[in-house]
Amino acid sequence: MMTLIRGGTVINADRAFRADVLCEGDKIMAVGENLDAPAGATIVDAGGQYVMPGGIDTHTHMQLPFMGTVTADDFFTGTAAGLAGGTTTIMDFVIPNPQQSLLEAFNTWRGWAEKSAGDYTFHVAVTWWDQSVHEEMGVLVRDHGVNSFKHFMAYKNAIMADDETLVKSFRRSLELGAIPTVHAENGELVYQLQQELLAKGIRGVEAHPLSRPPEVEAEAANRAIAIANVLGTPVYIVHVSCAESLEAITRARAKGQRVYGEALAGHLVIDDSVYRHPDPEFARAHVMSPPFRSSHHQQALWQGLRGGNLHTTATDHCTFCAEQKAAGKDDFTRIPNGCGGVEERMAVVWDAGVNTGLLTPSEFVKVTSTNAAQIFNIYPRKGVIQVGADADIVVWDPEGTRTISAATQHSKGGFNVFEGRTVRGIPTHTIAAGKLVFERGELRAEPGAGRHIERPAFTATVA
Template identity: 85%
Template sequence: MTTTIIRGGTVVNADRAFKADVLCVDDKIVAVGQNLEVPAGAVEIDALGQYVMPGGIDTHTHMQLPFMGTVTADDFFSGTAAGLAGGTTTIMDFVIPNPKQSVLEAYHQWRGWAAKSAGDYTFHVAITWWDESVHRDMGTLVREHGVNSFKHFMAYKNAIMADDETLVRSFTRALELGAIPTVHAENGELVYMLQQDLIKKGITGPSAHPLSRPPEVEAEAANRAIAIANVLNTPVYIVHVSCAESLDAITRARAKGQRVYGEALAGHLVIDDSVYQSEDLEFARAHVMSPPFRSKHHQEALWQGLRGGNLHTTATDHCTFCAEQKAAGKDDFTRIPNGCGGVEDRMSVVWDAGVNSGKLTPSEFVAVTSTNAAQIFNMYPRKGVVAVGADADILVWDPEATRTISAKTQYAKGGFNVFEGRTVRGNPSHTIAAGKVVFANGELRAVEGAGRHVDRPAFAAVTAR
């Protein structure tokens, strides 16, 4: 039996903050209160002057992802270990079947890869094609494998893009099963056309990437996904909202009572599109992700969305490629593997840019980094709260601790960090996952295979066929 007590801190949940000790036995929180008795043999953590918060949930990662002819640098062990160092105790990754690949086969493939995870993990499953087997497999995934969300790429033409028919069929099936559809909102036809036009004009470097994916391309797809969901009466979750126009679409729909949820990436909150104009082409390629980083006014819009409750979660889209992998697109920007890191730094970046600036309160920070994700994806109150009965996934957060982010000191692989050189104030002193101290004062104690798959029950279904 492992017993851990956190003494003298201020517990911060999404709804309130209060002084309390927190007692964990094995992988559960068993007591929250003042002056708790310390059991014999317990690991004791002094949290005086610090916050005690639920472990972070990154709703969007891609570990060990085969993509654009290569595989991401971080596998499930290195990626989740890096997350633990930064205070993220649960990741939500993606099963992405190849076109015509059995959805169940792909799911079991990803589950095998994820067995080495150091922290807890769960999956969104992408619907990249459609026939009756996909309809059947979605039911099996929901009923037997704890999946309650399905991803739809509206981009990546000639690869994994879902057309409107697939969206309609999959959204309808998700509603029947009590699952929530999620979408990558970019008009893949427009992106493809713009890419080809830019290449014909001889604009082949990374500066072309944001030109091929302007905000209007994202907004059109977001509006279309929201409209389809509205007609079908299904909720919908829009991943990596990067621009004011997409946020406007979400805000309008929510004002009319539609269940639409939005996700913001830590990178989109603090990095602007000037990175693509760098004369250092390796640097510019390292920032190629989709949607791209936007001009500064979009960042303020995203912060307003988080404050105003129209954006609900923060994530990273952690998808790391090294310089050699990114160099596959040195002569053609469309061949640059899309993706950036961040799972290790999201919590500190959002705290520093959000809480320290007054944009977010500590409780709002907990909501957008953990609690809202747990509630939207039906993991609450197992995850997302410091309370009796919850998983013992806990951060002891030092609001005054500073560090300068650098690829030289990160645990994540890939050899690059989009937050390079940013000094952040507010970092975890301790990360506890499933009741065990896995990060303490700069020392990472991640254990390969210690992470658990998190089953997420279906929501109340319209029908159950």
């Protein structure tokens, strides 16, 4: 199986250049001008278009059991939607229940993911602590290609990690050559604010952002960064949504600390007015944590991406239908948290970032693919157009347009937080592991075509 992408401009994180790209099997075999087309090769005409590494979404939740229900997108529908939007690899989360074996949970998620249409890899959450967790973290790194561990500082009485767990897990991650990642919200403070709002009779969606103000996120981000600094481990802060958290990351990085930040496409373009919408169903559909913020915070996040203190863009793709969200119609704390976006992320970031001059095309590649591959140690297998890399490629029409709508999306859930937004800059072709899986609106996703991507530890020896 050979594919020749002809006549485009290759955009990597470091430079742009005119070149054809030849793929054989699941690898890129040649990059250069005027390449000959082998007999039987599929020809993709990229004239007037960009040829970029397939997107890597560092934060998704497919088929997630959460808040008494399960997300609408499973690993097939979710990864297929990603392919339609130019994302060829997702990084999903194994989330053990408290007291559950990490390996047991990992094997469960691996089973669910066998139907994936695109490549996938896992962060594993540490939701409790004893000696067995210490040991299983080592097994996951050594035998299963896991090099990142997630810590929820939110969700009291469920999966929240206390400070003891954070310290012990961060230390163990450092020993193993893995990177700890954190959902930074002070779970105790969120819980107390929720109870106060309910006691005052404020039970609607408008209470959700009131219970999770920026200060709640900033406190947790500062605490995680301080713990990482004392222990000497790097740390990755997921879904940074506010200026105060970005300031904490920026201060630490200015002092030489290895802190990485992730921004969600939704947080970059959607503001908190959605929680005051007159239609409760519309408002509930936007409930996620951290919540959407005011435009002041959006501007800060763009500055963080542009200035190099935020490194990746993701979605936190976690879809629920209207009936599932309605579980919280009389109590905002019962609304399943989560929104979609895996199909729209790249187009939204291009339109709002590149088209406005906030990002260059190469910076776009950095924050949608290359930085993720480098931070999580799968570069140069992923995140670059070069010989020997995986043939995960998106052909991008910078002048193409699409009006985003739930009516035309491939994702499940029946709602789209970017509904009605017209974006300029869209994928025309997606190649995943050397196969043409999306061509000018036609999705050819196949269940089970995706591969589990193991990510090596950052040190040579794993205890």
